[in-house]
Amino acid sequence: MKKGKFSLQAIIILFVCSVVALSLGITDIIISKRITSSVEETEKEKALNVARMTSLSPSVIDALDGAPNHREVQDFASQVKDKTNVNFVVVMDMKGIRLSHPDPNEVGKHFKGGDEGPVLTTGKEYVSISKGTLGKSMRAFTPIKNSQGIQVGAVAVGISLENVTKAVHKGRIGIFFGTLIGILIGIIGAVGLAKYIKKILLGLEPFAIAKLLEERSSMLQSVREGIIAIDQEGKITLVNRAAKKLFKRAGLEENPMGRNIEAYLPETRLTRIIASGDTELDQEQNLNGVTILVNRVPVIVENKPVGAIATFRDKTEVKLLAEQLTGVRNYADALRAQAHEFMNKLHVILGLVRTEQYDTLANYVSETVNHRETEMGFVTKKIQDPVLAGFIIGKLSFARESGASLSFDCSSKLPKPANSEITHELITIIGNLFDNAMEAIADSPNKNVDLKLDYAEDILTIEVKDTGMGMTTSLQNRILDKGFSTKGENRGFGLYLLAQAIEKLEGDMIISSKPGKGTNFAVYIPYKAEDESND
Template sequence: MPRIRLRISTRLMIVLCLLVLVQSVVLGGFALRHLGDSLEEQIAQRAVQLASMVAQTPSIRSAVAANDADATSRIVSELRDATDASFISIGNIEGIRLAHPLPDRIGKPMVGGDNYAVLQEGRTIISSATGSMGPSIRGKAPVFNDIGEVVGVVSVGYLTNQIDNTVLTYQRLVIIVTLALLALSVMIASWIGRRFRAAIFDLEPHEIAALFEERNATLESVREGIIAINNKGLITTFNRAAVDTLDLGTEQLTGRHIREVLPDSRMPALLESGEPEFDKEMLVDGRYLVINRIPIRVKGRITGVVASFRVRDELTMVSRRLTRIRQYAESLRSQAHEYANKLHTIAGLIQLDKSDEALELIGQETRDHQAMLRWLVDSVDDPVVSGCLLGKFNRAHELGLHLEIDPDSHLGPLPVDISTERMVTLIGNLLDNAFDATLSAGNRRIALSMTDIGQDIIIEVEDQGPGIEDDDFARVFERGFSRKAEGRGIGLHLVKEIVSDLGGEVVVENLAAQGARFTLYLPKETH
């Protein structure tokens, strides 16, 4: 039989109802028991006080001393109407009734067996016994004559069924209050259940436990280090990759302040600013880390910050491979397309019996590419950047453009702060922008020069496009801004972002003749 799993709100309601019910039963039982005992004690004291008062009444003393049953009954009848006692019975020294609520009992012996201490010792007592009126609580007092001798006994009693009726009344009240509290607890439990489920995103405890286990497994499965803090800066979450990457040892990190573990962390600053940071590079213990920091918001309020990070070398290696493959693919595609055209031309010349012209074309192609390859080998140290330039050179030929590279250009080993991928992005996007601008104006020439002499790397690209309008100078590097087509305007924005991140400068100006010049100044050392 499948196990029935109750919802958390239902279980909460049942627990609260049972708690209220148990409390009501225990407290109600204790209260009723205490009430019964208290009523018995109060009634007993009232009975003995009333008995003593009646026994000291002069008329009663005289009538009992004279053993006058008629006079005693008459006086007691008047007294009984003025009290709430169940009965008042008076007997003489021998225990024979002189007054009783039932006239036929007068003249008969008193029953209960509790008159000895009163008649023989002259003491006032309280007793519980079953008499002729039934079970009762009695107060008994001796009657003295004028010379101080005991001449009779006064017995004032309250039937126990009166006490039972009073307790029953309170029992009904307790039951009513218990049922009211039970109904109230159902409503409160229902409200608490709804609020509780809303607070835990309408999840059941077993679902939360499963998510917790899944979250732990996910944290440990990713290769990026992950650390999260709460709004007080205390570490709440971390994974093994974070410990290994930052070499945090084997100490427990949960509950420790982030400043204590990582003094230079910017995570506490995000608690105040609330601005996320993406792909920020930082030098930590001699290694460059690429870090993302994102504030955690709950109902619009910042409750913490989570940071993920990875050693830049790993990202650089992957990015370098992807960039190299992309550049090689572009170079091969351009070369294949261009050489296909050349081969078709050579084949046509041969068919026209123009062998000399065919040989001249072959020699020219060989000389151009050999010259380009020799310049790349001599002037550019980074092979990925060389591949990018060769690919753009072939792409220009494919588009019918002429890419002129200043023969005096030189680009040695890149500084530590300027990665190969960033340099390829800068050169590639500037040349692509120049190709588009030159083609749109119907021209052919693009010029490139590079130098790393001095404190800066300077890259300059000139095109023969329509130039930049005066109103566009302030917007040319905005993301998505383009005069060409939808979906463009990304390349120059990336160029501006990279140059700014490296602490450099990009200058754009229109040429006197036609076109525009973009000049990058990249410092070799960042401060």
């Protein structure tokens, strides 16, 4: 994303100031035209009123209707001019000869300007602009009539155009200052708006926001987990590629964007996450026959939930990874335990060789070989599933390495399961029971663990008994809760996974324990053998 030449703040200030200045400029032009027109109309009306007043003066009418008295008309016109602040008041007879004028030397001469004709010929009043002896001016002409209604002359009242221009300019000064104040207010508002927007955008420039958006989109589309987000109203606002692929596998072909989450995925609990503000992790959900593991978290802004996000993945994929990890870990544990046990035996052999106790050495080697063959032979003979058999052998070696006595008994032969997924669940069950028993006897003087398997009538019984410190009834009621542990933080998941595995296999479990008497776990699992399934 290319970086712009100007910052967002500068762009906002320039844009807002330009808009304000343009708006006020246009307003100034419009108002100025109206003021000019208004001033001109006012001055025109003023000139006409002065002319009308003069035309109705008895002294003026008598002077034009009888013997002309220039002195009296001149004095009256001068008084009117001074009182009304006009440029001139000229009284003329029907021949256009002046009876008054601001310049006494012009009295008795013909009116100049060439625009007096219509008032003398038609007797109508009007306003015109023309140039006379006093310069260019606005002139109002009004006929003078005697008592019989006969026109005997006319009066011309002039207002200098320079005075009109000054009046218009005076009116525009106020508009100018108003416009200037408006621009200053616009600049202040633009700066405040720019700072507010920058604060909302966390100080980021548009190119930085666009870059973050592209990176976020690429990141969301590249992850293998499905991601879906909703807003406060429950509308879907985000779905990545992995989520759409999983939805398609579950038979949901429509585009979910913008749809209500409850209508598109009725089994989801995202709307309840918004209402409660709680977080749900590693929850199973059935999506039209596809089992997924879901994490649901609320989106909190200013301590208020404004939406929710769910990340999920097909449980089959997670289980496959878990099986691979479990197999590697079990194999590594078994090798480590056997290697440690083998080193201990080599030390014994070395000591017997150095002390030259060859008969004892021969007996020891023979017993070790026979014991090893007997143990491995017994396990592989009784348990026909090689994965489960290898797991049990590894646990036997680990128990001996830890200084504990592990007794294994399988009264009947355990065939391979009809469904290979059962093996993973059995490893989860036996492994967590064994690990829990080993931790229980860690501080016990008598470190014994008994593991028994019994298969009969399609029921597999798993019994693990330890000689640990035992548990109270209240503790037994809580040990299967997720995250509960008496051994510190970030613990308490083993027995929770154990309970989930038993529930998935539709099995049952009985716990027998008393403080100081040890603990006995008995698990009963429906188990279909491979041969029975083939039949």
